[in-house]
Amino acid sequence: MVESTKLVAMVESAEGGGWLATKGGETDGGMGGANESVVFDLWRQTKIPAPFVWPRADVLLSSSSAAAAAAREEELDVPAVDLGAALRGADGMRLAAVQVAAACASHGFFQVIGHGVDPALARAALDGAAGFFRLPLATKQRARRAPGTVTGYTTAHADRFVANLPWKETLSFSHRHDAGAGSNVADYIASTLGNEFKPLGDVYQAYCEAMEEVSLAIMAVLGESLGLGSAYYREFFADSSSIMRCNYYPACPEPERTLGTGPHCDPSALTVLLQDGDVDGLQVLVGGSWRPVRPKPGALVVNIGDTFMALTNGRYKSCMHRAVVHRERERRSLAFFLSPREDRVVRPPVAGACVERRLYPDFTWADLMSFTQRHYRADTRTLDAFARWLRPPACSSGAPPPPSSPPTATQQTTV
Numbered sequence: 001m002v003e004s005t006k007l008v009a010m011v012e013s014a015e016g017g018g019w020l021a022t023k024g025g026e027t028d029g030g031m032g033g034a035n036e037s038v039v040f041d042l043w044r045q046t047k048i049p050a051p052f053v054w055p056r057a058d059v060l061l062s063s064s065s066a067a068a069a070a071a072r073e074e075e076l077d078v079p080a081v082d083l084g085a086a087l088r089g090a091d092g093m094r095l096a097a098v099q100v101a102a103a104c105a106s107h108g109f110f111q112v113i114g115h116g117v118d119p120a121l122a123r124a125a126l127d128g129a130a131g132f133f134r135l136p137l138a139t140k141q142r143a144r145r146a147p148g149t150v151t152g153y154t155t156a157h158a159d160r161f162v163a164n165l166p167w168k169e170t171l172s173f174s175h176r177h178d179a180g181a182g183s184n185v186a187d188y189i190a191s192t193l194g195n196e197f198k199p200l201g202d203v204y205q206a207y208c209e210a211m212e213e214v215s216l217a218i219m220a221v222l223g224e225s226l227g228l229g230s231a232y233y234r235e236f237f238a239d240s241s242s243i244m245r246c247n248y249y250p251a252c253p254e255p256e257r258t259l260g261t262g263p264h265c266d267p268s269a270l271t272v273l274l275q276d277g278d279v280d281g282l283q284v285l286v287g288g289s290w291r292p293v294r295p296k297p298g299a300l301v302v303n304i305g306d307t308f309m310a311l312t313n314g315r316y317k318s319c320m321h322r323a324v325v326h327r328e329r330e331r332r333s334l335a336f337f338l339s340p341r342e343d344r345v346v347r348p349p350v351a352g353a354c355v356e357r358r359l360y361p362d363f364t365w366a367d368l369m370s371f372t373q374r375h376y377r378a379d380t381r382t383l384d385a386f387a388r389w390l391r392p393p394a395c396s397s398g399a400p401p402p403p404s405s406p407p408t409a410t411q412q413t414t415v
């Protein structure tokens with residue numbers, strides 16, 4: 001039952017056509033603290049509230065419909081890249097590079113095994129999420145997301161959107177990988193939720209560090225696959241500013257009418273996702289069909305995001321995906337979004353597999369994150385919409401000579 005049903009006027013997103021109708025034209029940008037506090041209780045429902053009902057076109061082939069039964073045979077065959085073998089020797093790296101090149105040039109999705117993440121740590125991170133989302137709402141609200149930020153706790157993004165609400169709760173926090181980062185994740189959890197949550201913060205500090213290592217290992221394989229060598233993208237993300245997101249999808253009374261996470265491309269560079277046990281829900285858009293994904297036990301699923309698509313000048317595709325929910329089963333997933341330092345300029349290298357004509361202008365992660373928080377659209381054109389929003393790509397004459405190595409903040413012209 002909805003605790004507060006006062007929804008402000010529904011306004012299509014500023015870009016038009018997006019599925020996320022925002023409050024007052026821009027998320028947080030237009031309303032600031034004036035937003036009505038809308039809180040939905042996603043538990044003990046017999047029907048889903050109207051704002052959670054999605055357009056039929058978006059939810060076709062959901063996991064509970066008859067059509068999904070057919071789609072189940074269409075389960076996506078996801079290449080399993082052995083990260084350990086890739087890092088141990090040239091043969092393993094060659095095989096991994098071939099696997100990721102084929103997957104990323106098509107739909108930007110693969111899974112990794114041999115990643116070296118301690119199963120006990122992965123279990124503790126999943127159990128930690130289960131414990132957090134079972135807390136009373138008032139306790140979870142201690143971490144309530146502040147307007148204009150991506151960190152904190154939300155129920156269905158109801159503080160940002162008024163229609164097509166996702167059937168999920170999320171807890172997000174940032175993980176810095178630069179020298180001065182310290183235990184920023186552990187500090188955030190304890191300072192936001194209280195000292196009694198220090199053990200939870202320690203688990204997520206360790207988990208984020210493990211995700212960072214896996215992400216940089218994947219970046220080594222991606223660099224090799226594009227003829228840039230294993231160090232190129234490792235260097236670019238060496239001082240990354242990433243986001244960790246815990247997703248919780250309660251069992252849903254009408255799963256065929258809503259979505260846990262709507263169709264989208266992640267704006268960040270790379271997503272490394274761990275799902276809880278065998279409760280599936282992630283689907284990837286391939287050849288116009290939503291294909292269910294069933295990862296190998298213990299595997300991490302990986303998708304390319306918009307920032308990495310720009311870093312490869314469109315050669316590797318940002319993955320269009322969504323998450324469906326279930327009538328009888330809850331589901332949890334942990335998504336680690338690798339993102340560059342906020343002010344590092346995203347620009348493709350001239351070497352390797354980049355084409356001459358630039359598809360996207362130079363931008364920073366701060367620019368793109370700001371865009372997603374204000375004008376988010378769920379389609380494969382987010383980066384194109386962002387590029388138009390920012391400026392057309394610089395023409396070849398007069399463009400600064402691209403650097404031979406990953407650009408750093410000091411070497412670059414401002415965007």
Ligand SMILES: C=C1C[C@]23C[C@@]1(O)CC[C@H]2[C@]1(C)CCC[C@@](C)(C(=O)O)[C@H]1[C@@H]3C(=O)O
Nearest residue numbers: 150243261262264265266267268337369372
């Ligand atoms: C920068 C970000 C915005 C979202 C979280 C993330 O860190 C990366 C993924 C983005 C998101 C999950 C894409 C789908 C829509 C979204 C609103 C969501 O469903 O949560 C996006 C996240 C956001 O909080 O804006």
Ligand SMILES: O=C(O)CCC(=O)C(=O)O
Nearest residue numbers: 247261281282323333335
């Ligand atoms: O929960 C999932 O499987 C997908 C979540 C997702 O796509 C996201 O959080 O960006």
Ligand SMILES: [Fe+2]
Nearest residue numbers: 265266271321
């Ligand atoms: Fe995603």
